[in-house]
Amino acid sequence: MRTNYQINSGVRFRMLSKDQLQALFDGVLHVLEYTGLDVYHDEARDILQKAGAWVDDIRVRIPSYLVSRSLEMAPRSFTIFARDGNPRHDIHIGPGLAYFGPGPTPPNFIDIETLERRPFTRSDARIVAQVVDALPNIDFCESLGTISDVHVDLAASYEFAEMFPNTSKPIVAWSYGWDDSADIHKIAVAEAGGQEAFEKRPNYIHYCEPLSPLVSTFEALDKLIFAARHRVPLIFTPCSIAGGTAPVTAAGIITQAAAESWMGCVLAQTIRPGLPFFMGGVLSVMDMKAMIYSYGAPELSLMMAGITELAHYAGVPLWQTGGCTDSKTLDEQAAIEGSLSCFFSALTEGDLCHDVGYTESGITGSILQTAMMDEAIGYCRRITRGIEVNEDTLATEVIQRVGPNGHYLYDKHTRSHFKTEYWYPNLCDRRSFEEWQKKGSMPMRERVIARVRDIVATHQPSAVKPETEKVITQVLKAAEERVKDKR
Amino acid sequence: MSEIYQQLSTIIIAGEDEKAPGLVQKALDQGLAPLEILDNGLLVGMNEVSARFAQEEMFVPEVLLAAKAMHDGLEVLRPHLVAAGAKPIGKIVLGTVKGDIHDIGKNLVGMMCEGAGFEVINLGFDVDPEKFVEAVKKNRPDIVGMSAMLTTTMIAMGYTIKALQEAGLRDTVKVMIGGSPVDAEIAERIGADGYAYNSPTAVELAKRLVGAA
Incomplete structure (x- = not known):
């Protein structure tokens, strides 16, 4: 028996020193206290003012003690539960744990049959949920698209209604505003067995996105207030563009994004102390030749690593980003950019890593990319297991x-x-040449497509309760009624 | 009675080598025919192992442990099979070729072929062509199996085939080869009858070469 024997359990990465993290932390407090944000929500400004913020017209400045106290109130460790009680689909947030999933809302999708790029439809949301449910290294679900074939106001309601019965992995739900947030919540609460039961075992996460630079939009805050009042675990994440909507330097964009996200943390913790809160945001560079927001840039991984370390320094989990690409198709570029950002994300132990399956710089969702990344994440996890x-x-x-x-x-x-000592691939081929040839000489790309099609043809996710089915039908009917005169 | 056959096939599949000899002895003590113990018990298990391996449901270490269990069970059963006049499904002379001392893979092939019902004469490693020729003359096998691990010793497999030709023995045997640098193209070029890339497929190949599969 050895005493005081030190164990490094797993491989992790540390980029910034404690001094650097404190400098970033102080920078964020400085921005919140002296610059402040424009807050386009009357009630939110009232709540913040009562809590101790300084309100000057729409500009809200938050004293540093209030920010620190809010960060203190937000938990570092908590659980998001699988709707069907399957413990393997629970997500335990806490130090050293990293989870992966797709991202929200691109307009286009890669059709898994024709392999063509086309607008995202209702049935794609079902397919994505079903494939996510089956992939061993994808832990939470987002749809990879905005449904184009329903009333424009109801895209998020239909999306959740399609996904929820087709995966028991926790869903990260986005919405436009209060009404569709309520649609989503009704469905989730029906399955949980009532609001009280939901609060004890939350089964989805709510996603809100403020605007860079330094704007808290009405919709983002309205959704935040909805989530806080109903105790829905919350992600509050700006999508900041270095050189465009944020400083061009990594430290600068991290500081600004943290200020934008912590404004949400202060409001959420004031309304509902202890609300599970994920800090954002999504940070990358504007490509100064192509003028796109790059989802394949090394700076994305670097900036995300920096903000992850800052979040953990402040004691909150982070909404990480990886597995995404600027490539238009399932090719070598997609594999390189996606795998490296997954690996970097895993090394930083970023808590929920999303956008696994974003292609074309976030313009097109591809479940094929997600399935290829499932393999990369398995590989990364074997390494980080140490x-x-x-x-x-x-x-x-x-x-x-x-x-x-x-x-x-x-x-x-x-x-x-x-x-247990080895990782065994699902898609990477290690067969002899003859065996590989016998199986049809398939390159990676074809194996990915075959796997996704096979899952769609065969995988049966666990069903929701019959009463939840009924609630889904009622919610969609009432939602149609709500928008029937709107164009 | 059928229960003990079931148990025998189960311990083979599970690779419980330490239990195999005892269970075979128990079956013999119950007065079961040696050939029935082989066909209805041990081989049922081994065939299931081959099927599962082909379906990628079993891993090589599990297949090898199954073969080890089979081997240890056969040690007990073999004298009784011989006494009962049972014949092996074929005879194999096996060796790692001249200049090469890598014999782990070749030994695994030998053990697994025994498990499948072959009689195996293992010549060891660094076996020169003349020694292969002698062994063929003496044992009259159905198959000569050669292994090489190095690209530099691969050439000795060709020399051995030539030596078998010159001794007028080439047509009396099938030649199979294996080892990490070896592939189907090399097998064809040096005039072998078949090549296998790992021990379980070597067993399948050997069975095909003697018309038992």
Whole structure:
């Protein structure tokens, strides 16, 4: 028995020193206290003022003690529960844990049959949920699109109604405003067994997006207030563009985005102390030649690593980004950009890593990209799991037993470890040339497509309760009624 | 009675080598025919292992442990099979070729072929062509199996085939080859009858070569 024996459990990455993190932290407090944000929501300004913020017309400045107290109130560790009680689909947020999932709202989708780029439709939301449910390394669900074939105000309501019965992995739900947030919440609460039961075991997360630079829009705050009042775990994440809507430097964009997100944290914690809160945002560069927001840039990974470290320094979990690409198709660029950002994200232990499956710089969602990244994430997770060092794994006795010129294939030690010690690929091919040829000489791209089609044809997610089915029908009917005179 | 056959096939599939000899002895003690113990018990398990491996449901270490269990069970059963006049499904002379001392893979192939019902004469490693020729003359096998691990020793497989030709023995045997640098193209170029890329597929190949699969 060794005493004070130190174990590094898993491989992680630290980029910024404590001094650098404190400098960033102080920078954010400085922006919130001296610059402030424009807050386009009367009630939100009232709530913030009563809490101690300085309100000057729409400009709200928040004293640093109030920010620090709000960060203190937000939990670092909590659980989002699978709707069907399957513990393997629960998400446990906390230090050292990293989860992955797709992203919200691109207008286009890659059709899994024709492989063509076309507008995202209602049935795509179902397909994405079903595939997410089956992929072993994808932990939460977003739809990868904005439904184009329903009334424009109801895209989010239909999206949730399609996804919820087709995966029991927690959904990160976006919405336009109060009404569709309420649609979504009714469905989730029906399955949980009432509001009180939901509050004890929340089964989805609500996603809100303020505007950069330094604007809290009415919709973002209205949704935030809805989530806080109903105790829905909340993501408050700006999507900031370095050189466009945020400073061009990594430290500058991190500081501004944190200020935008922490404004939401202060409001949420004031309304509902202890509300599970994920800090944002999504940080990358504007490509100064193509004028696109780059989802494949190395700076995305670097900036995301910086803001993750700041979030953890402040004691809150982070909405990470990875598995995305600027490529238009499932190709080598998509594999390189997606895999490297997944790996970097995993190394930073960013809590929920989203946008796994974004292609064309966030303009087109692709569940094929998500499925390819599922493999990359499995690979990353084997690395971040690290090396275990103990008497059994050191295997000095086994080495003695086998001796020179023996082999380990028969040994019980091999038998008891070979399945857990190695990662086995689902899509990467390790067969002999002949076997690979016999299976149709398929390149990675074709294997990904075949896997997705196979899941769609065969995978059965666990069903929702019959009463939830009824609530879904009622909610959609009432929603149609609400918008029937709106064009 | 059928229960013990079931148990035998189960321990083979689970690779419980330490239980195999005892269970075979128990079956013999119950007065079951040696050939029935083989066909209805051990081989049922081994065939299931082959099927699962082909479906990628079993991993190589599990297949090898199954083969080890089979091997240890056969040690007990073999004298009784011989006494009962049972014949192996084929005879294999096996060796790692001249200049090469890598014999782990070749030994695995030998053990697994035994498990599948072959009689295996293992010549060891660094076996020169003349020794292969002698062994063929002496044992009259159905198959000669050669292994090479190095690109530099691969060439000795060709020399051995030539030596078999010169001794007028080439037509009396099938030649199968394996080892990490070997592929189907090399097998064809040196005039072998078949090539396998791992031990379970080597067993399938051997069965095909003797018309048992």
